[in-house]
Amino acid sequence: MTVTLADVAARAGVSAATVSRVLNSNYPVAEATRDRVLRAVAELEYVANGPASALAAATSDLVGILVNDVADPFFGVLASAVQAEMSDGGGPGGEKLAVVCNTGGSPERELTYLTLLHRQRAGAVVLTGGAVEDSAHTAALAARIARLAAAGTQVVLCGRPPLPAAAAGAHAAEAPAANGPRAAGRAAARAVGAGPAPLTVAFDNRGGARALTEHLVGLGHRRIGCVAGPERLTTTRHRLEGHRAALAAHGVEDAPGRTVHGAYDRASGYAAAHELLRRDDRLTAVVAANDTVALGVCAALRERGLRVPEDVSVAGFDDLPFSADAVPALTTVRLPLGHAGALAGRLAMGREPAPPAGVTLLSSELVIRNSTAPL
Amino acid sequence: MTVTLADVAARAGVSAATVSRVLNSNYPVAEATRDRVLRAVAELEYVANGPASALAAATSDLVGILVNDVADPFFGVLASAVQAEMSDGGGPGGEKLAVVCNTGGSPERELTYLTLLHRQRAGAVVLTGGAVEDSAHTAALAARIARLAAAGTQVVLCGRPPLPAAAAGAHAAEAPAANGPRAAGRAAARAVGAGPAPLTVAFDNRGGARALTEHLVGLGHRRIGCVAGPERLTTTRHRLEGHRAALAAHGVEDAPGRTVHGAYDRASGYAAAHELLRRDDRLTAVVAANDTVALGVCAALRERGLRVPEDVSVAGFDDLPFSADAVPALTTVRLPLGHAGALAGRLAMGREPAPPAGVTLLSSELVIRNSTAPL
DNA sequence: GTACGCATAGAAAGCGCTTTCCATCGCGAG
DNA sequence: CTCGCGATGGAAAGCGCTTTCTATGCGTAC
Structure with a gap:
């Protein structure tokens, strides 16, 4: 059957x-021996048994990226960037299997995928959506x-707000009890990367939305x-807050009924516009x-x-690839996807030092094109 | 440390x-015992060690989808459909970890991912691109x-032509030698799904292109x-052949220089149009x-x-989500992505009987919108 | 009443790797 | 000339599961 070690x-x-x-x-081997081994590997077309390695080494070379919807350009672009960074085994550790998981925007599937990745002992996970x-x-x-963190998996949130402190603290007390010197060593190695809350890379949705509305007011x-996004999403709330802050700052009345989710x-954009x-x-x-809705x-x-x-x-939001080509070209807020x-x-792979607070807020940029004009 | 079996x-x-x-x-267990076990699993929040299971069972619950570029709507839509079907553990076998791998259109990365999936002993792989x-x-x-097939992984090509028979036959002779009754059993189980060539689900690019050009001629x-796609791609050649067949059928001269890759x-579309x-x-x-190029x-x-x-x-091709909204709305060929x-x-998961020849050719549909008009 | 068969559960042997000890070898130092 | 140490390589103990093979009850047929 298969070729083994x-x-x-x-x-x-x-x-x-x-x-x-x-x-x-990871161990000194004489040049000659190494050559002999590599030749044998090539001749036999040996492909290591990943599960076996993962079992023995207690870690696999699988790293995951969770997105809401691969068919949505926003996530496509984001996932593509994350994947490029993660699969490249440039740093310590060779070639990684960077995979993207499609949650379809369902919270349940999000949890399911997290469990499945945990089950596979993934080395790192980037959670977007x-x-x-x-x-x-x-x-x-x-x-x-x-x-996941307790199991040694580095989790990074991307394009979403940091976890509320309270929630993040949950289960933190779950300190693994050491049993045996070997296990203790591993546990210690794990404790290192497992801070209290996962690292986060978020967008300044509030600021972007505010700038956009101010542009319109101007x-x-x-x-x-x-036309706001789904009601229960933090991102939606932030953008709405930015929008309202801009209106308030310039004394523009935010008449009721002017917002549709x-x-x-x-x-949604089509229906909402008609309703508005x-x-x-x-x-x-x-x-x-966002731009798609626009x-x-x-x-x-x-x-x-x-x-x-x-x-x-x-006006749109995100500055997706198609936005510049739309007719008219969309005025939007560019997110550094x-x-x-x-x-x-990089954060997930430990190739970048974590920022002090664990959170990086990326600012956005107003891009003025042809879909907005003076009154 | 972690909770184990x-x-x-x-x-x-x-x-x-x-x-x-x-x-x-997969074995009869008394109701009472089962309950007790399930309760223990819940109480301890047990998450099985995937690698260990995979090692022991010689197969993992990982299934892969390879795409050229997740940021490209064509692949996004395709991947999303494949993933939905594969991750749903409806059939035999529970929840699968369906992951999409981004090759970036690079043949080398395509091979690399295939190897990595092999290494992980993935249960099935759908290859697009x-x-x-x-x-x-x-x-x-x-x-x-x-x-991969020899290792028991079902491979399905999707949205790409079947492998040339000659190439597909390569390595087919690699019959696994049975050693021991147990190994023999496994080998037999594998031999079942491993036909000579991988299953294929392809689009009728030629027919679609022909219909489109005939529409224009009409x-x-x-x-x-x-404006054709990359020169060395089969898909490009097929679409070009359809286009030329339509011209020839109607006696329209295909002046040299009228095609740009x-x-x-x-x-590319932008540059090509200027050149044309x-x-x-x-x-x-x-x-x-395709529509993006259009x-x-x-x-x-x-x-x-x-x-x-x-x-x-x-005129475009593919009928991507944005095509209907473009201004003018694009006339295109709808592919049943x-x-x-x-x-x-379904084919990959063995939930659908394979078609006789192993190849399913899906027909396309001409969608006439506002970007084409009588001369 | 004894024997047989079925349903159910346990013991134990791996699956193919990694990694911790050890063993060995050659060599310069004492 | 012997001892010790650095550099290499091997033996073997698992990693946490799955899956035979086997054992134990118990109901039923003779």
């Missing part, structure tokens, strides 16, 4: 231990993360509709939950015979 | 064997796939530019390699003061 050892005329040492290059503001789920998530707009997809105009057809601007909003406006930006200005992903990846 | 067994007052049997439900027409790579790929266009991204018009500014239509083409045309579709008709992904996933 022993086969390689036999062929090279050395012991299994030596082959293992050559392959993991909307944080649901549900204390039960947050607690469950924090517990799951704490267990253009003279006063009747500004808002929806999903982060085009259909039904409530008040004198709107002169609309800020959307596209839906534009479609709805066009359907009603309103031109963008002549009649109504529309690639940078965030790379940073999260 | 033995801990659970001790707590439930049974043997480790019994706990294993309860968790894998462009097939490079390089015999060396194709042979390497076929060999790698044959080894509209009266004669000077039709073509580029990548499957917007920038530089060569012949009387073009009245352009077929693009967007780039539209941008370039617009920049030159040409209106779409009044001055120049533009979701269907293909689901089918590939």
Whole structure:
């Protein structure tokens, strides 16, 4: 059946231990011996048994990335950046198997994947995706993360807010009891990376949203509709807060009914825009939950015979790849997706020193294009 | 340290064997015993050690999906469909860890990931992404796939053409020698699923391209530019063949210089359109390699003061989510991405009987929108 | 009443690696 | 010339599961 370490050892005329040492290059092996072993490996086309290695070494070369929806460009770009950083075994440890897991935005699947990755003894996990503001789920998530950390897996949150301190502390007391010198050694090695709360790389959604709305207000707009994201998401709340702060700062009334919640997809934007105009057809601007939603909003406006930006200005969020090509090109808030992903990846692989507080807040940039115009 | 099977067994007052049997439900266990075990599992928050299970059972619950680029909607949609089908442990076997691996379009990374998945003893692999027409790579790929198949991993190609018969046959002779009754049993079990060539779910690119160009010809266009995909990809060749077949069938001359190759991204479309018009500014239509490229083409045309579709008709391919929202909405060829992904996933999980020849060719559908108009 | 069969549970042998001891060898120091 | 030490390589003990093979009850048929 399959070629095993022993086969390689036999062929090279050395012991299994030596082959293992050559392959993991963590022990001095004479040049000649090494060559002999490598030749045998090549000749036999030996492929190590990952599970066996993982079992013996108590850690696998699997690293995971959780996203809400791979089909959503936002996550696609983010995942791609994280993956590039993680799979490259540049640092200590060779080639990693960086995999992305699609939660479909379901909190349950998020937990399931975390458990599956734990089960596989993944070396690191980057968790992206909307944080649901549900204390039960947050607690469950924090517990799951704490267990991963306790097992030596570095967890990094990316593009989502840090875990509430209270939740993060849960299960922290779960200090592993040492039994036997060997186990103690491992436990100690684990304790090192396992801080109280997972590292976080977040976006300044509030600031970005605020800048965006101020841009609109500066253009003279006063009747500004808002198509917000799903109600229970922290990201949604932050963007909404930024939006409202801008309105308040400039003395613009935030009339009730000017905000509609929806999903982060085009259909939501389309429906929400119609609803917004039904409530008040004198709107002169609309800020959307993100660029995809903005596209839906534009479609709805066009359907009603309103031109963008002549009649109504529309602004997006995220600056996804397609946004610059849309007609009109979208004014939006650029999130440093690639940078965030790379940073999260490096943090997860321990290739980057963790920031003091464990949280890095990345600022955004207002990108003004053609979908917004003076009143 | 971590909770193990033995801990659970001790707590439930049974043997480790019994706990294993309860968790894998592959052996009769008395109701009462089962309850006791499950309670212990819950109380101790036991999470099985995946590598250990995989080692002992010679198979893991990891299943992989390879894509060129997660940030590309085409692959995003495809991966999402495959993943949904594979992670759902509906059939035999519980919850699977369905992961997507991003090759970045690099043949080397494709091979690397295949090896890593092999190393992890993945249960199934769905391989998407462009097939490079390089015999060396194709042979390497076929060999790698044959080894996976020999190790019991079901490999399914999705959205790419079947492996050339010759290449697929390579390494097929590698019949595992049975040593010991147990090994023999396993080898036999493996031999079952490992046909000569991997199963394939492909799109009828040729037919789709042909229908699209015929649509343009039917509209009266004669000077039709073509922005084709990367030169060495089978998909590119097929689409080009369909395009040329349509021209030939209707007696339209395919003037030299009317075809430009580029990548499957917007920038390529943009550059290619400019190049095409530089060569012949009387073009009245352009077929693009895919929808993303079509967007780039539209941008370039617009920049030159040409209106779409009044001055120049533009057609895409794939019918990605954003295509219906583009302005103008893109005429394109709809590929049954979701269907293909689901089918590939089911095939990989052995939940669907393999078609006789091992190849399923999915037909496409012409979707006429506003980016094409009569001459 | 004894024997046989079925249902259920345990003992134990690995699965293929990693890693901790040890053993060995060669060599310069004392 | 002997001793000790650094540099290498081997033996073997697991890592935590799965899965035979075996043992124990118990109900049923003769």
